[in-house]
Amino acid sequence: MEQRRSKRFDIKLPVRLVRNGLAGGFGAGETRNLSSGGVLLASDTRIDVGEPIEYVINLTGSGAVNLRCLGKVTRLDEPTEEPQDLAKPFEMAVTLERYEFIREND
Numbered sequence: 215m216e217q218r219r220s221k222r223f224d225i226k227l228p229v230r231l232v233r234n235g236l237a238g239g240f241g242a243g244e245t246r247n248l249s250s251g252g253v254l255l256a257s258d259t260r261i262d263v264g265e266p267i268e269y270v271i272n273l274t275g276s277g278a279v280n281l282r283c284l285g286k287v288t289r290l291d292e293p294t295e296e297p298q299d300l301a302k303p304f305e306m307a308v309t310l311e312r313y314e315f316i317r318e319n320d
Contacts, residue, residue, distance in 0.1 A: 220249040228275075231259055232268040232282075243303060245271060252285065252310050256303040261287050267308055270316075278318045285309035 224247045231241035241259025248254070253271070261267055264287065271281040289307035 222247045222249045228272040284312040
């Protein structure tokens with residue numbers, strides 16, 4: 215039986231990976247699930263375990279309201295070398311240490 219500190223919600227939302235607080239991103243992907251303590255992200259961009267990460271989750275689909283988050287990669291699942299897995303993205307478990315809501319006009 216799986217024991218977690220907080221409930222996870224299976225939800226797929228667009229996410230942009232940001233480098234050092236710059237406005238532009240260096241990768242994109244989507245959430246697989248999220249909780250109050252962290253997020254499981256799927257992306258073609260690989261980030262090593264232990265690395266800090268800033269990511270922006272698009273909450274509205276239009277980009278009008280986003281959630282800017284800071285955290286650290288705690289787990290990395292890489293696609294295998296099997297032919298059926300070659301097109302699969304990296305999956306990263308990321309902590310949610312700080313966040314702020316931002317609007318498109320901010």
